[in-house]
Structure formats: C-alpha cells, structure tokens
Amino acid sequence: MKKILLATTALVGFAxxxxxxxxxxxxxxxxxxxxxxxAANPFGSTxxxxxxxxxxxxxxxxxxxxxxxxxxxxxxxxxxxxxGGLNDDGTSAYVSxxxxxxxxxxxxxxxxxxxxxxxxxxxxLGVDNVAEALWAGASHNVNYKYSAGAFTVEASSSVxxxxxxxxxxxxYDTGTYYVGLGYADDxxxxxxxxxxxFSGVNVKAMYSDSNTANQKAWGIYADYTTGALTLKAEYxxxxxxxxxxxxxxxxxxxxxxxxxVGGIASVDDxxxxxMGVSFEF
Amino acid sequence: MKKILLATTALVGFAxxxxxxxxxxxxxxxxxxxxxxxAANPFGSTxxxxxxxxxxxxxxxxxxxxxxxxxxxxxxxxxxxxxGGLNDDGTSAYVSxxxxxxxxxxxxxxxxxxxxxxxxxxxxLGVDNVAEALWAGASHNVNYKYSAGAFTVEASSSVxxxxxxxxxxxxYDTGTYYVGLGYADDxxxxxxxxxxxFSGVNVKAMYSDSNTANQKAWGIYADYTTGALTLKAEYxxxxxxxxxxxxxxxxxxxxxxxxxVGGIASVDDxxxxxMGVSFEF
Amino acid sequence: MKKILLATTALVGFAxxxxxxxxxxxxxxxxxxxxxxxAANPFGSTxxxxxxxxxxxxxxxxxxxxxxxxxxxxxxxxxxxxxGGLNDDGTSAYVSxxxxxxxxxxxxxxxxxxxxxxxxxxxxLGVDNVAEALWAGASHNVNYKYSAGAFTVEASSSVxxxxxxxxxxxxYDTGTYYVGLGYADDxxxxxxxxxxxFSGVNVKAMYSDSNTANQKAWGIYADYTTGALTLKAEYxxxxxxxxxxxxxxxxxxxxxxxxxVGGIASVDDxxxxxMGVSFEF
Numbered sequence: 006m007k008k009i010l011l012a013t014t015a016l017v018g019f020a021x022x023x024x025x026x027x028x029x030x031x032x033x034x035x036x037x038x039x040x041x042x043x044a045a046n047p048f049g050s051t052x053x054x055x056x057x058x059x060x061x062x063x064x065x066x067x068x069x070x071x072x073x074x075x076x077x078x079x080x081x082x083x084x085x086x087x088x089g090g091l092n093d094d095g096t097s098a099y100v101s102x103x104x105x106x107x108x109x110x111x112x113x114x115x116x117x118x119x120x121x122x123x124x125x126x127x128x129x130l131g132v133d134n135v136a137e138a139l140w141a142g143a144s145h146n147v148n149y150k151y152s153a154g155a156f157t158v159e160a161s162s163s164v165x166x167x168x169x170x171x172x173x174x175x176x177y178d179t180g181t182y183y184v185g186l187g188y189a190d191d192x193x194x195x196x197x198x199x200x201x202x203f204s205g206v207n208v209k210a211m212y213s214d215s216n217t218a219n220q221k222a223w224g225i226y227a228d229y230t231t232g233a234l235t236l237k238a239e240y241x242x243x244x245x246x247x248x249x250x251x252x253x254x255x256x257x258x259x260x261x262x263x264x265x266v267g268g269i270a271s272v273d274d275x276x277x278x279x280m281g282v283s284f285e286f
Numbered sequence: 287m288k289k290i291l292l293a294t295t296a297l298v299g300f301a302x303x304x305x306x307x308x309x310x311x312x313x314x315x316x317x318x319x320x321x322x323x324x325a326a327n328p329f330g331s332t333x334x335x336x337x338x339x340x341x342x343x344x345x346x347x348x349x350x351x352x353x354x355x356x357x358x359x360x361x362x363x364x365x366x367x368x369x370g371g372l373n374d375d376g377t378s379a380y381v382s383x384x385x386x387x388x389x390x391x392x393x394x395x396x397x398x399x400x401x402x403x404x405x406x407x408x409x410x411l412g413v414d415n416v417a418e419a420l421w422a423g424a425s426h427n428v429n430y431k432y433s434a435g436a437f438t439v440e441a442s443s444s445v446x447x448x449x450x451x452x453x454x455x456x457x458y459d460t461g462t463y464y465v466g467l468g469y470a471d472d473x474x475x476x477x478x479x480x481x482x483x484f485s486g487v488n489v490k491a492m493y494s495d496s497n498t499a500n501q502k503a504w505g506i507y508a509d510y511t512t513g514a515l516t517l518k519a520e521y522x523x524x525x526x527x528x529x530x531x532x533x534x535x536x537x538x539x540x541x542x543x544x545x546x547v548g549g550i551a552s553v554d555d556x557x558x559x560x561m562g563v564s565f566e567f
Numbered sequence: 568m569k570k571i572l573l574a575t576t577a578l579v580g581f582a583x584x585x586x587x588x589x590x591x592x593x594x595x596x597x598x599x600x601x602x603x604x605x606a607a608n609p610f611g612s613t614x615x616x617x618x619x620x621x622x623x624x625x626x627x628x629x630x631x632x633x634x635x636x637x638x639x640x641x642x643x644x645x646x647x648x649x650x651g652g653l654n655d656d657g658t659s660a661y662v663s664x665x666x667x668x669x670x671x672x673x674x675x676x677x678x679x680x681x682x683x684x685x686x687x688x689x690x691x692l693g694v695d696n697v698a699e700a701l702w703a704g705a706s707h708n709v710n711y712k713y714s715a716g717a718f719t720v721e722a723s724s725s726v727x728x729x730x731x732x733x734x735x736x737x738x739y740d741t742g743t744y745y746v747g748l749g750y751a752d753d754x755x756x757x758x759x760x761x762x763x764x765f766s767g768v769n770v771k772a773m774y775s776d777s778n779t780a781n782q783k784a785w786g787i788y789a790d791y792t793t794g795a796l797t798l799k800a801e802y803x804x805x806x807x808x809x810x811x812x813x814x815x816x817x818x819x820x821x822x823x824x825x826x827x828v829g830g831i832a833s834v835d836d837x838x839x840x841x842m843g844v845s846f847e848f
Contacts, residue, residue, distance in 0.1 A: 025543055025567040027310045029589045031628045033640045033660040035671035037726070048728045055727020056708045058671040060640055060658055062626055064343055066312045066567030071541030076565035078314045078341055080365055082372065084642055084658035086672050086708045091644065091655045093372045096341055096365035098314040100544075100563055109316035109339040110367050146337045146367050164318070165336020166329045260633030262587055263662075282662055284638035286587040286628030306824060306848040308591045345624055347593045347848030352822030357846035359595045359622055361646055363653065374653045377622055377646035379595040381825075381844055390597035390620040391648050427618045427648050445599070446617020447610045 025068040033060040034127045034266070036281010044275045047087045047128065057127045057279055058086035061094060074102040105151035112148035115159035116140065116172035116187030119198040121209055121226045124237040124254030126266030127279040135250040135272065136224025136241035139213040142191040143170035155179050193217045205230050213243075220244035233258040237268065248274040262286065306349040314341040315408040317548070317562010325556045328368045328409065338408045338560055339367035342375060355383040386432035393429035396440035397421065397453035397468030400479040402490055402507045405518040405535030407547030408560045416531040416553065417505025417522035420494040423472040424451035436460050474498045486511050494524075501525035514539040518549065529555040543567065587630040595622040596689045598829070598843010606837045609649045609690065619689045619841055620648035623656060636664040667713035674710035677721035678702065678734035678749030681760040683771055683788045686799045686816030688828030689841040697812040697834065698786025698803035701775040704753040705732035717741050755779045767792050775805075782806035795820040799830065810836040824848065 035058045043051035066078040076099070083094035097110035121136050123129040148161040155177050163170040169191065176185035182201030188194070193216035200209035207230075212223040224241030235256045242249035252270025259265065259282075267280030316339045324332035347359040357380070364375035378391035398421055402414040429442040436458050444451040450472065457466035463482030469475070474497035481490035488511075493504040505522030516537045523530035533551025540546065540563075548561030597620045605613035628640040638661070645656035659672035679702055683695040710723040717739050725732040731753065738747035744763030750756070755778035762771035769792075774785040786803030797818045804811035814832025821827065821844075829842030 027312065027567060029310075029591075029626070031589065031626075031640055033628075033638075035660050046727060050727065050729025052727045052729055056671055058660065058708065060642065060660055060672070062628075062640075062642060064310070064312075066314075066343070068542045068544055068565050068567045070544040070565075074540065074544070076314075076542075076544045076563065076567075078312055078343075078565075078567060080341065080343060080363075080372075082363075082642075082644075084655055084672070089655060089673075091372060091642075091653060091658075093365055093370060096372075098316050098339065098341055098565075109337055110341070110365070111370075146339065165327060165331060165333045167331025167333055259636065261630045261638075263630060263632040263636070263638045282638065284630050284632075284640075284660075286589060286630045286638075286640060308593065308848060310591075345591070345593075347595075347624075349823045349825060349846050349848045351825040351846075355821065355825070357595075357823075357825045357844065357848075359593055359624075359846075359848060361622060361624060361644075361653075363644075372653060374646055374651060377653075379597050379620065379622055379846075390618055391622070391646070392651075427620065446608060446612065446614045448612025448614055 025066070028065045029063070030065075030286065031060065031062040032283065032285045034058075034281060034283040036127050036267070036279060038128065039276070039278040041276040044273070045131070045277055047085075056086060057281060058084075059128055060084045074100055076100050105149060108148045108150070109146060112145055112161055113159070114140070114142065114145050114172045114189065115148060115150075115161035115174040116142075116189040116194070116196060118159070118174040118176050118185035118187045118196070119183060119200065119209065119211070121211060121224050121239065121241070122228075122237075124226070124239045124252050124270065125268040125277075125279045126254060126256055126264070126283055127281050130252055130254070130268055130270040130277050130279060131272045132239040132241050132250040132252050132270050133224065133226070134241075135243055135246060136211055136222055137213075138243045138245055139192060139194045139215040139218065139220060139222045140189070140196070142172070142189045142194075143168045145170065145172065191217075218244075239270075246273055252277075256283075306347070309346045310344070311346075311567065312341065312343040313543075313564065313566045315339075315547070315562060315564040317408050317560060319409065320557070320559040322557040325554070326412070326558055328366070337367060338562060339365075340409055341365045355381055357381050386430060389429045389431070390427060393426055393442055394440070395421070395423065395426050395453045395470065396429060396431075396442035396455040397423075397470040397475070397477060399440070399455040399457050399466035399468040399477070400464060400481065400490065400492070402492060402505050402520065402522070403509075403518075405507070405520045405533050405551065406549040406558075406560045407535060407537055407545070407564055408562050411533055411535070411549055411551040411558050411560060412553045413520045413522050413531040413533050413551050414505065414507070415522075416524055416527060417492055417503055418494075419524045419526055420473060420475045420496040420499065420501060420503045421470070421477070423453070423470045423475075424449045426451065426453065472498075499525075520551075527554055533558075537564075587628070590627045591625070592627075592848065593622065593624040594824075594845065594847045596620075596828070596843060596845040598689050598841060600690065601838070601840040603838040606835070607693070607839055609647070618648060619843060620646075621690055622646045636662055638662050667711060670710045670712070671708060674707055674723055675721070676702070676704065676707050676734045676751065677710060677712075677723035677736040678704075678751040678756070678758060680721075680736040680738050680747035680749045680758070681745060681762065681771065681773070683773060683786050683801065683803070684790075684799070686788070686801045686814050686832065687830040687839075687841045688816060688818055688826070688845055689843050692814055692816070692830050692832040692839050692841065693834045694801045694803050694812040694814050694832050695786065695788070696803075697805055697808060698773055698784055699775075700805045700807055701754060701756045701777040701780065701782060701784045702751070702758070704734070704751045704756075705730045707732065707734065753779075801832075808835055814839075818845075 080096035081094040095111040099108040121133040145161040159174045174187040185198035196213040210225040222243030228237040237254040240251040250272045254268025257265040262285035269278040361377035362375040376392040380389040404410040426442040453470045455468040466479035477494040491506040503524030507520045509518040518535040521532040535549025538546040543566035550559040642658035643656040657673040661670040685691040707723040736749040747760035758775040772787040784805030788801045790799040799816040802813040816830025819827040824847035831840040
C-alpha cells in the first residue's frame with residue numbers, strides 16, 4: 006500500500022488554488038572511500054578502504070498570506086551508515102516578501118558568501134575545507150537576506166546563545182561571474198570570493214584573513230564540462246596546516262539525476278580518494 | 287526534482303476508492319523571546335533576549351477494515367533550534383468504531399479534559415502551566431474514549447511501566463460552552479473545567495485539587511476576536527509558586543494559515559515576552 | 568491544511584513521464600503483552616503485563632538513468648512507546664540493472680537467506696530468534712544480489728569497520744517451495760533453509776551449524792490459512808539455551824490491511840504472550 010507522489014510538472018495544474026503545499030525530495034551517495042593509514046576512516050577504524058553511504062530526505066512546506074508574504078519550512082533528515090541513526094541535517098523556517106527574506110533555525114552564516122565545492126562528490130575529500138578553515142565561528146540562528154538585481158546582501162547572528170557572533174556578506178552575481186565579500190566578527194575574518202563561467206569552464210576562488218588568529222586561508226577550484234563528463238581540480242592552503250591540499254575529481258552524468266562520481270586528493274599530506282554514485286529523487 | 291503534494295480539496299475526488307491514505311501537514315513558529323535575567327532562556331545562557339524557533343511535521347496514515355473500523359497512525363517530528371536534533375513530538379496509533387476510540391502510544395491523559403491555552407503563541411509564556419501544575423503524573427500509554435452526543439468520557443493508564451497511574455475524564459460540550467471533570471489517581475487530583483463562547487469572546491477556566499499533595503491550582507483565560515485580531519488574557523495561581531502568573535497576548539491573522547503572534551507575562555515574578563510569526567502548511 | 572496522498576493505483580496514470588518518484592507507506596501494531604516474571608517487559612519493569620506499541624513509516628525514492636539503471640533509496644522511521652524517540656529502522660540505497668542489485672547502508676547479511684517468521688505478530692515472541700541465534704555476526708554495509716530464474720545468489724560484507732566479516736547465500740525458489748544455503752565467515756556458520764506451500768499450509772525450516780562456536784541451532788514453522796484466519800506454530804532449539812522454545816499464534820484478516828493478531832510461547836522456559844492489532848497504510 007505505498008503512496009506514490011507525482012513529479013512536480015504533473016501536479017502544478019492541480020495546485021493552482023491551494024495556498025499551502027508540501028514537497029518531498031531526496032538524494033543519496035554511496036561507494037568506496039580510501040584514506041591513507043585510515044586517517045579519515047569515518048568508522049574510526051584503521052581500515053584504509055571503507056564503504057561510503059549518505060542519504061538526505063528533504064521536506065518543504067510553504068504557505069502564502071493574504072498580503073503576499075511567503076512563509077516556508079525546510080527540514081532534511083540525513084542517514085549515514087557510520088552512526089545508524091537519523092540526523093537533523095538542517096531545519097529552518099522563513100518569511101519572505103518585498104522586504105527580503107528572514108530565516109530562523111539552521112541558517113547560513115552571512116559571511117559564507119560563496120564557498121568552494123568538494124571535488125569528490127560522495128562524502129567529500131576535504132580540500133575545500135582547508136580554504137574555508139577561517140570561516141568557522143559560532144553557528145548562527147537568524148539570517149536576513151535582501152536581493153536587488155545582481156546584488157545580494159546578507160546579515161546573520163547568534164541570538165540568545167550567550168556568545169557574541171555576527172556576520173555580514175555581499176555578493177554581486179551576473180549569472181556569468183560573481184564577486185563577494187564576507188565578514189565574521191567573532192574571528193574578525195574577512196573573506197573575498199570570485200568566480201565565473203566561460204566555454205564550459207567554471208572557476209571559483211576565495212581568500213580569508215582572520216585578524217584574531219592572524220592567519221590566512223585560500224583556495225581555487227575549476228571544472229570543465231564536455232557532454233556528460235565534468236572534470237574538476239582544486240587547490241587550497243592555509244596558515245594552520247603544514248601541507249597544501251589539492252586534488253582532482255570527475256563526474257559522469259547518467260541522466261535522471263544519477264551520476265558516477267569520484268576523486269583523489271592530498272589533504273594534510275594524506276592521500277584520500279572516493280568513487281561511487283550519486284542520485285536525486 | 288521535488289514532489290509537491292496537492293491540497294486536500296483537489297485530491298478527495300481521486301481518493302474515493304482507496305481505503306488507505308497518508309497525509310502530511312506541518313507548522314512552525316519563529317521570533318524573539320525575552321526572559322528577565324535569562325531565567326527561561328532555552329539555550330541555557332543568561333541572555334535576556336533569544337531567538338525562538340520550533341517546527342512540527344506531522345504524518346498521518348489511516349485505513350478502514352471491511353467491517354468499518356478505522357485504524358490510524360499519527361507521528362510528529364519536531365525540531366527546535368535549541369537542541370539541533372529531530373524529536374518525537376508524539377506518535378500514536380488507534381482503532382475507532384461504534385465502540386469508541388482506543389489509542390496506544392503517546393496518548394492524552396484522560397484527566398486532562400480541557401487545559402488552558404498559552405497566550406504567547408510561539409514557544410509559550412507558561413501562565414497556563416501554573417494552572418495545570420497538579421495535572422502532572424506518570425505519562426500514560428493507553429487511552430480509551432467514547433462520545434455520545436455532547437458527552438465524552440475518557441480513561442487512560444500507564445500499562446507495564448512499573449507505576450500505578452490511571453485517569454478518567456468526562457466532558458459535556460455543546461459547541462457553545464463546555465464543562466468537564468477529570469481525576470488522576472496517582473496524585474489523587476480532581477480538576478473541574480468550564481468554558482464558553484459568546485459575541486466573539488471565549489472564556490476557559492480550570493480548578494485542580496490534589497489530595498496527595500494537599501495543593502490547589504487554578505487559572506482563567508479569555509480571548510476576544512474582532513476581524514483578524516485576537517486579544518488574550520490569562521491569570522493562574524497555585525499553592526506551589528510564590529507569585530501568581532498573569533499575562534496578555536495577541537495574534538493577527540494574515541490569512542493562509544499565517545499569523546503575527548506575541549504576548550507578555552509575569553511568571554514566578556519574572557517578566558517573559560515573545561513576539562514573532564506562526565504558520566501552517 | 569493536511570495534504571492527502573493518493574493511493575498507488577490512482578497515480579500511476581500521471582506518473583508515466585516522470586523518472587523520479589517518492590512513496591510513503593507505513594504500518595503499526597499495538598496491543599497487550601505478557602511476560603512471565605516480567606522477564607521480557609520492554610519497559611524494564613517487573614510488570615508481567617505491558618502495552619505494546621510499534622510504528623513504522625517508510626519513505627522510498629527511485630530514479631532511472633538514461634541507460635536503464637534503477638537507483639533507489641529506502642528509509643524507515645520507527646517509534647516505540649518504550650523509548651519515546653524516533654529510530655532509524657533501516658536506511659539503504661541501491662543501484663540495480665542487468666548486472667544485479669548493489670545495496671549500501673543497512674543491508675541484509677547474505678547468509679540470512681530465509682529466516683523464520685515470528686508467531687506473535689506484534690513486537691514478537693522470539694521463538695524464531697532461538698533458531699536464528701547462530702546467524703549473528705557483524706552487521707554488513709554492502710550487499711550484492713543476482714537473480715536468474717528461480718536462483719538468487721547474494722554476497723555481503725562489512726567494509727571499513729575494522730572487522731573481517733563476509734557472507735554468501737544462495738536460494739532456489741519456485742514460488743511453491745524453496746531451498747537455500749548461507750555461510751557467514753566470521754562465525755564459520757553454515758545454514759540450510761527449506762520451505763514450501765501446499766493446500767493452505769506453509770512450512771519453513773532452518774538449521775545452522777557454527778564451526779567457531781561448535782554450536783547448532785534449528786527451527787521449524789508452519790501456518791495454515793482458511794478464509795480470513797491463519798493459525799501458526801513454531802518450534803526452535805539451539806545449543807546455547809537450556810530449554811527449547813515453542814509457541815502458537817493466530818491472525819484474523821480484517822481487510823484493508825488490518826488484522827487481529829496474537830500468540831503464546833515458551834521461550835527460555837518463560838511464558839510469553841501478546842495480542843492486539845496490526846495495520847498498514
């Protein structure tokens with residue numbers, strides 16, 4: 006007695022008169038990972054090879070008020086083979102309108118304007134984390150965002166948790182290229198972001214400078230797509246780690262939201278690799 | 287690839303032949319809370335102001351047997367910004383028919399016939415809890431309810447948990463007014479309830495007397511609705527707290543299941559306030 | 568504002584063009600259990616009688632790649648009255664095609680070819696567990712299965728958890744009868760399985776021999792269905808327990824996926840019984 010939900014396109018015709026709606030979507034990755042000396046084995050064993058398994062099920066609910074404001078909810082339940090439980094991978098609620106968008110719950114820290122992608126495509130190889138190392142601060146629970154044309158400004162804060170942590174960010178995004186600037190006051194970290202697309206090539210870069218820690222971090226990512234194949238490369242370094250991190254990855258689009266994905270990287274002078282499949286539903 | 291669920295009205299036509307069905311609905315509140323000296327800060331910090339965020343996602347499943355019994359399931363997943371996890375906010379299953387309704391799991395304690403509403407509308411200001419203080423006993427896992435016309439009788443129990451805890455309740459509800467009586471045997475607490483509606487005004491009151499604790503608790507609530515605006519007031523006291531609790535609240539219906547909500551109260555001689563939005567989907 | 572999902576049959580017509588789909592289904596059992604001296608009271612109290620309550624909500628998501636592979640996700644959220652939380656009752660993801668089916672996550676151990684059913688029908692009386700006692704080994708996270716006609720072969724392993732645990736299984740199933748063989752290398756346990764159906768009677772049997780433990784375990788189950796009524800009997804023994812386990816059960820189909828269920832058994836020389844209802848939606 007299973008109940009099948011229709012895909013979006015088939016349902017829109019019916020949903021016209023309904024102010025409130027709920028949607029469900031999800032994704033999963035699985036495959037094999039390799040970590041030299043088991044340094045990053047997610048099971049905590051010293052096995053160099055391990056199974057990778059992550060799933061995400063997302064529920065969204067929205068309604069519109071009479072004056073045209075949109076109220077929305079989003080929550081993602083994640084499962085990992087490594088813990089056997091169900092995890093809150095982010096739950097938030099928002100109200101949006103001409104004034105912008107106000108979000109509570111698990112929100113984006115505003116200084117994280119445009120991070121770098123991971124090149125592995127499964128649980129991640131972590132080169133991007135080296136570039137994003139000075140991002141870290143207290144997690145925020147309130148975010149305000151306003152967009153006008155190509156400009157987006159964002160501010161976020163931790164409200165009531167007994168810590169003083171705030172962030173701001175601004176982004177100019179033409180669709181073809183973007184530049185951005187973010188500032189987190191708890192680490193006094195300023196980050197600049199830039200990226201663009203041309204002839205099948207995507208490039209993304211970021212550079213952070215933390216005044217509190219007197220440390221810097223930076224990274225650059227590029228991918229190239231030809232037909233179903235996307236090739237990726239990434240390089241990142243910071244003043245905390247001994248060795249720069251770098252790696253390459255690839256994904257092959259199988260259609261229907263499924264892809265073969267994988268990559269290999271050197272992080273903390275340890276070789277890490279992963280290979281498998283990802284899909285959406 | 288999100289899947290959108292249709293609203294109820296659009297679907298009923300199709301569901302006619304299907305005995306079993308599943309439904310999803312939800313609600314969320316978010317806003318700002320204030321607690322004098324941080325006495326009720328949900329993050330455990332001493333900050334007087336804090337972000338409020340609560341979401342509820344409810345799944346219901348029902349089926350009908352050939353002889354006309356209805357079997358049902360209900361479960362609510364809640365997320366709060368204060369713990370970062372997913373919580374079971376009540377899961378139960380029932381069978382109902384001409385004999386009444388038998389529910390297992392997270393059930394209502396039968397003596398809780400008609401509690402008082404909260405006046406804040408977000409995570410709650412807690413005036414109602416002062417009136418309901420003598421309700422508390424062991425939580426029950428089996429409930430039986432039978433309705434005939436305006437009368438409802440209910441009995442509940444904790445079965446197998448190693449405690450002896452039972453409750454009964456009776457309610458007479460004409461739709462315009464109600465009176466009720468509940469008894470919990472573990473605290474030997476008797477509670478009387480009454481309420482009614484007239485000319486846009488709702489009034490609800492309750493009075494408890496626990497023989498075991500030799501304590502009393504009581505409270506009264508009233509609201510008045512004019513157009514989209516509802517104004518609320520509540521007063522409660524008991525023999526446990528030093529100071530009576532009282533407060534006022536308001537909600538403004540925005541349409542589509544969304545509302546502006548808020549209130550201010552004195553609980554344990556501490557000022558508490560909250561203001562924000564609530565919505566359903 | 569609840570959203571009702573249609574039953575499968577009503578939706579298939581619309582879903583034709585959509586590669587990805589999500590379905591929701593569930594089941595619940597509730598009733599009363601009895602355990603002599605409280606030996607198996609799930610609340611940990613010494614009460615001999617206790618409430619039984621278990622619910623299962625299953626989400627499935629699938630998509631098809633352009634080359635005809637099927638990618639799928641399945642996750643079940645379980646609630647039990649005994650712990651008050653939401654539990655991961657099994658989350659997995661797979662890819663299947665002409666090559667067979669590869670599953671990651673919470674997978675079947677391949678040596679568990681065809682276990683025995685429980686006779687109680689609610690939370691279970693446990694006679695089957697006595698027959699399956701030598702099954703146990705490390706839980707696996709990767710499973711590969713291939714079917715050709717009546718033959719199915721399966722292999723599974725624990726990959727990356729720091730243990731060496733693998734299993735294989737083979738089954739020949741005509742639909743009317745089956746035979747099977749499984750081997751788990753961590754316990755060096757070989758298990759043979761056989762069963763069949765004739766004239767309303769189902770019989771299932773299994774026999775395990777663990778070389779590592781130098782122990783044996785075995786069990787036999789039979790049921791007989793006449794109209795809405797199914798009668799069940801089971802007997803199991805092993806070299807670990809002092810006393811053989813045995814019991815009888817019955818279920819009465821109410822239609823619409825609902826049934827009256829119950830049984831009584833002797834396990835470890837303790838009488839256990841349960842009676843209640845089960846339903847699907």
